[in-house]
Amino acid sequence: MQEIWAxxxxxxxxxxxxxxxxxxxxxxxxxxxxxxxxxxGLRLPSSRNLxxxxxxxxxxxxxxxxxxxxxxxxxxxxxxxTTVAQCSSQQDLVRATPAPPTRQHAYDLRPGTPxxxxxxxxxxxxxxxxAVSAASPDAFGYGDPRGRSELRRALAGYLxxxxxxxxxxxxxxxxxxxxxxxxxxxxxxxxxxPTKAPTLxxxxxxxxxxxxxxxxxxLRVQALxxxxxxxxxxxxxxxxxxxxxxxHQFPLGMPLHPLRRARFLEWAAAGDALIIEDDxxxxxRYDRQPVGALQARAPDRxxxxxxxxxxxxxxxxxxxxxxxxxxLGRVLDAMGPAERNADTLAQLTLAEFIxxxxxxxxxxxxxxxxxxxRDSLIELVRRQTPDISVTGIAAGLHALLQLPPGRSExxxxxxxxxxxxxxxxxxxxxxxxxxxxxxxxxxGYGTPPEHSVTNAFARxxxxxxxxxxxxxxxxxxxxxxxxxxxxxxx
Amino acid sequence: MQEIWAxxxxxxxxxxxxxxxxxxxxxxxxxxxxxxxxxxGLRLPSSRNLxxxxxxxxxxxxxxxxxxxxxxxxxxxxxxxTTVAQCSSQQDLVRATPAPPTRQHAYDLRPGTPxxxxxxxxxxxxxxxxAVSAASPDAFGYGDPRGRSELRRALAGYLxxxxxxxxxxxxxxxxxxxxxxxxxxxxxxxxxxPTKAPTLxxxxxxxxxxxxxxxxxxLRVQALxxxxxxxxxxxxxxxxxxxxxxxHQFPLGMPLHPLRRARFLEWAAAGDALIIEDDxxxxxRYDRQPVGALQARAPDRxxxxxxxxxxxxxxxxxxxxxxxxxxLGRVLDAMGPAERNADTLAQLTLAEFIxxxxxxxxxxxxxxxxxxxRDSLIELVRRQTPDISVTGIAAGLHALLQLPPGRSExxxxxxxxxxxxxxxxxxxxxxxxxxxxxxxxxxGYGTPPEHSVTNAFARxxxxxxxxxxxxxxxxxxxxxxxxxxxxxxx
Numbered sequence: 001m002q003e004i005w006a007x008x009x010x011x012x013x014x015x016x017x018x019x020x021x022x023x024x025x026x027x028x029x030x031x032x033x034x035x036x037x038x039x040x041g042l043r044l045p046s047s048r049n050l051x052x053x054x055x056x057x058x059x060x061x062x063x064x065x066x067x068x069x070x071x072x073x074x075x076x077x078x079x080x081x082t083t084v085a086q087c088s089s090q091q092d093l094v095r096a097t098p099a100p101p102t103r104q105h106a107y108d109l110r111p112g113t114p115x116x117x118x119x120x121x122x123x124x125x126x127x128x129x130x131a132v133s134a135a136s137p138d139a140f141g142y143g144d145p146r147g148r149s150e151l152r153r154a155l156a157g158y159l160x161x162x163x164x165x166x167x168x169x170x171x172x173x174x175x176x177x178x179x180x181x182x183x184x185x186x187x188x189x190x191x192x193x194p195t196k197a198p199t200l201x202x203x204x205x206x207x208x209x210x211x212x213x214x215x216x217x218x219l220r221v222q223a224l225x226x227x228x229x230x231x232x233x234x235x236x237x238x239x240x241x242x243x244x245x246x247x248h249q250f251p252l253g254m255p256l257h258p259l260r261r262a263r264f265l266e267w268a269a270a271g272d273a274l275i276i277e278d279d280x281x282x283x284x285r286y287d288r289q290p291v292g293a294l295q296a297r298a299p300d301r302x303x304x305x306x307x308x309x310x311x312x313x314x315x316x317x318x319x320x321x322x323x324x325x326x327x328l329g330r331v332l333d334a335m336g337p338a339e340r341n342a343d344t345l346a347q348l349t350l351a352e353f354i355x356x357x358x359x360x361x362x363x364x365x366x367x368x369x370x371x372x373x374r375d376s377l378i379e380l381v382r383r384q385t386p387d388i389s390v391t392g393i394a395a396g397l398h399a400l401l402q403l404p405p406g407r408s409e410x411x412x413x414x415x416x417x418x419x420x421x422x423x424x425x426x427x428x429x430x431x432x433x434x435x436x437x438x439x440x441x442x443x444g445y446g447t448p449p450e451h452s453v454t455n456a457f458a459r460x461x462x463x464x465x466x467x468x469x470x471x472x473x474x475x476x477x478x479x480x481x482x483x484x485x486x487x488x489x490x
Numbered sequence: 491m492q493e494i495w496a497x498x499x500x501x502x503x504x505x506x507x508x509x510x511x512x513x514x515x516x517x518x519x520x521x522x523x524x525x526x527x528x529x530x531g532l533r534l535p536s537s538r539n540l541x542x543x544x545x546x547x548x549x550x551x552x553x554x555x556x557x558x559x560x561x562x563x564x565x566x567x568x569x570x571x572t573t574v575a576q577c578s579s580q581q582d583l584v585r586a587t588p589a590p591p592t593r594q595h596a597y598d599l600r601p602g603t604p605x606x607x608x609x610x611x612x613x614x615x616x617x618x619x620x621a622v623s624a625a626s627p628d629a630f631g632y633g634d635p636r637g638r639s640e641l642r643r644a645l646a647g648y649l650x651x652x653x654x655x656x657x658x659x660x661x662x663x664x665x666x667x668x669x670x671x672x673x674x675x676x677x678x679x680x681x682x683x684p685t686k687a688p689t690l691x692x693x694x695x696x697x698x699x700x701x702x703x704x705x706x707x708x709l710r711v712q713a714l715x716x717x718x719x720x721x722x723x724x725x726x727x728x729x730x731x732x733x734x735x736x737x738h739q740f741p742l743g744m745p746l747h748p749l750r751r752a753r754f755l756e757w758a759a760a761g762d763a764l765i766i767e768d769d770x771x772x773x774x775r776y777d778r779q780p781v782g783a784l785q786a787r788a789p790d791r792x793x794x795x796x797x798x799x800x801x802x803x804x805x806x807x808x809x810x811x812x813x814x815x816x817x818l819g820r821v822l823d824a825m826g827p828a829e830r831n832a833d834t835l836a837q838l839t840l841a842e843f844i845x846x847x848x849x850x851x852x853x854x855x856x857x858x859x860x861x862x863x864r865d866s867l868i869e870l871v872r873r874q875t876p877d878i879s880v881t882g883i884a885a886g887l888h889a890l891l892q893l894p895p896g897r898s899e900x901x902x903x904x905x906x907x908x909x910x911x912x913x914x915x916x917x918x919x920x921x922x923x924x925x926x927x928x929x930x931x932x933x934g935y936g937t938p939p940e941h942s943v944t945n946a947f948a949r950x951x952x953x954x955x956x957x958x959x960x961x962x963x964x965x966x967x968x969x970x971x972x973x974x975x976x977x978x979x980x
Contacts, residue, residue, distance in 0.1 A: 071782035072751035116627040137606040140803035261562035292561035313630035315834030343833040344805030
C-alpha cells in the first residue's frame, strides 16, 4: 500500500509507535493535497485499510481524516468514503512579492526622521518596566478611545509647560501620530458639511501625501503661498479649515510671523473655521526659547497636534491631538467604535517617561546634540559653498539650503545620489498648484546617526560644489511670475 | 507702577535677582493676556520704564516682550510701542467634556476581551528588553509599511505551524488589529470597482460596527443567514467579497462546516471574489486540535486576518493580514504613504516572544485556563438551569446560552445588570437585515479576572433563574417567518 502512495509522490513518513504518528500522517496528507499530488476526487483507502497498511491504530487514521475533513482538504460522504476535495490550485501561491523598499544610500540627509541611534533605549526600557509592572489589568484592554488617562494627564502638564497648550487631560486624544490625527480631523470637517465638499487650505509647501489623505476623505484642497513670514492668507477664500506649521514651517523653516498668527486667528473666528496646528518639532528651538503653540491663543479654534515621532522615534507611533472642546465629540465619532491605534503599553511607558522627568532630560540632550550639528552645517556651508544660503535654522531638525540662481535642484540631488548621499529637493514638497520657490535642498541634519554626520556633511558639500559640470539638467528651474512674489527673502 | 498693574488684576511676582525673573515675568504677562485681564489694545509700558519699575535689566523685559510678540499675545508696531493683541476670548476653553465610558458593573461576562489579568507581564518585559536592546537603529524609524521583518518572519512560521496558513514573510502586513486590516481590505474592494459600490457579504450575526466601517468606505453590505453549519450561501448573490469567521463563528460559536468551506471557496473562484477570514480566536480549541485556516485551502482567494487581541491583549494593538499575493500591492496602496499603525517596539517584542517559544507556552497555559472556565460554566448551567442549552463551546473564549422559548433576552440582560453583572444579548450582534435567531446570551467566559470568575458565574445563574418575575419585558421576542428557518439546531 505504501507503494501505491509513492506513485502519487506521497511519503507518509509515519514513525510507527511514536507520539508523532498522528501529526506526521496528518501533515503528510495535508501537504500532499495542498501540493496537488493527490488529485481532487481521489478516493482514499478506508481508515481500517490504511491503519492496517501502516500498522497503526485505526482511531488515529479516523482522527486524521476528520481533522482534514474539517479543514476542507478531504470530503467525507456517507456511502462514498473519504475523497480529496476540490481545492483551489496551489500554483497561485506566488512567492514573488514587491521588493521591500531598500535604502541604497550610504548617507541620508532627507528630513522627517530624528537620529534613531539616539533613541534612549535603556531609559525607555526602565520606564516600560515601571509602567507595565504597575499597570492595572484594564491597561491591557481596549480602553478609553482617547487613550490612557495616565498619558493624557502627563501630556496636559507637559504641553502646558513646554508649549503653552491650554487643555486638560479629558480633552486630549492620543493617536498613532500626526497622520491619524489629521485623518480624523478631515473626517470631522466632512461630517460637518455633508452636502458640499469642504475646503482645507494647506501651506503650498508641505507633506504632499497629506493632500491625498484630505482628498480621499472628500475635502477640496487649496494651496496657500508661503513667503518669508510663513503662510499667506490671500488664497484662503472661504476655506473651512487651514493646516499650519506655525512653530517651524515644513519644509521652508520660518516661524509664522506674529501678525500672521493674529490674522489667521481672526479669520478663523470670523468664519467659524478650524486651524490645524502641526507642531511636529516644537520642542527644538536653539537660539531662544520655543515659540508657544498657536493653540494657546485660541483653544476654541485650533486643533493642536503633537507627536513623539521627532522628539523620540517615529516607530513608537505616538501622537496627540487637542481639538477644540466642542469638536472632541466629533473626533471620537470619526474614530468610530473600534479604532484604537496606539499601543497602550507604549502609552503607559511614555506617561512614566514624561512624569519621571526622563522626557525633559532627553529633549535637552537631543537639543544640544542637534544644535551642534546645525552649527557645523552652517559653518561648513558658509566656508565651503559661500554662494548657498542656509535658512530656517532657528528650530527643528532640518534647514533649507537655497541654491544660487542657475543651479538645478534635480541636478544636485542626482549628483548627491551618485556619491551615496540621499537628499531631498524643495520641489518634492511643493503642492500641485503652489507657485515654485527658488531651488533649494531640504537638509534633515537630524537624520544621520552621530558617527556618520561628518561624512554625510562632507558629501553634501561635494554634491553642492560646482567644480565638474552640474549634470545633464543643469539649466535653471522654470520661473513663473508668481515666483518672484513668493520667493523667500533670505 | 506695580499698583497700576494691580488695578488690572495682574501680579507680576518677579523674584528680583533670581534666575526666574524672565520666566516669571513672561508667564505672568502671558496669563494676564490669556485670562483677559489685560484688555486687547492696551498699551504696555516701554521696556525701559517697566525694567526701571521692576528693578530688573531692560534686556530681560525686551526678551519677554519679543517672546510674547512671537507667540502672538502682544503686538509690536514701530512708533506705537507694544500693545495687547486681539485675542480670541479664553472663555471658550470649556472644561466640560464628555464623561469617559465607565464600567458600572462589578462583573463582566461580555465577550471580546481575554482575561487581562493573565497578561504575561514579566515574560513580555523580558522579551521587550531582549528585543529593544538588540534592535538596529532603523527599528525606531518609520520602516517598511508591512511592519518589521523580524515579526513577519516569526509570524510566517507560527501561522504555518499553528493555523496552516500558507504565506511567506514578505506577504504579511502587520497592522493594529482586525479593524485596520478590515478597513484596508474595504478600501481595496472599493478601489477595484470605482464605478459602482461593491458588495460585501457578512454573516448575519457579527460585530455590527464593522458594517459601519464597510459602509463608510463605500461598500454595500449584504447579510447572510447563519445556521447550525455556519454562514449560508443563499443570499451571496454577486457579492464581491465575504467576511467569515470560519474557525468559530462570532458570536454563534459553530465552526464553518467542511462542505460550506468548500462551497465558499468554489464561489470565490467562480466569481473572482475575495474571502476575508477573521481568525480572531483560532488558537483556542479545547476538545481537539484547531480547525486549520480556510486560507490554507486557497491562498489566492482568502485574505487571512489574525490578532494578538485575544491571545495576548487588545491593548497591544497588534494584528496581521495575509492578503492574496496579487492583492498585497493594493493593500499597501490603500495604506497610503504615511499609515503605519503598529508600534515597532511592540512588533519586535512580539517577534522575540514568538521566536523564544514564550508565545506557544502562553497560549498553552491560557488554553488550559479557559477550558477550565468553560467546563465549569457548562457544568453550572447544566446543573442549575437545565432548560438552557450551552452551544458554541468547542473553541474560543465565549459560549452561547440559548434561552428557552418564552424567555426574553432583554429581560435577562436587565436582570443581570441589576445584580452587577454585564452580559450581552445575542440580538446586539444581529445585523440590521438579518433574521432573528432564538433568544440567547453571548457569554464571554474569558473576560473576568481569575479571582472573580466564580462570583460572575454565580450571578449569571441568578440572572437566568426564573424564580421571581423575569422583569417588565418578559414577553417572548418577536418572531418572524424566517426565524424558524435560521434557528440554530442545538
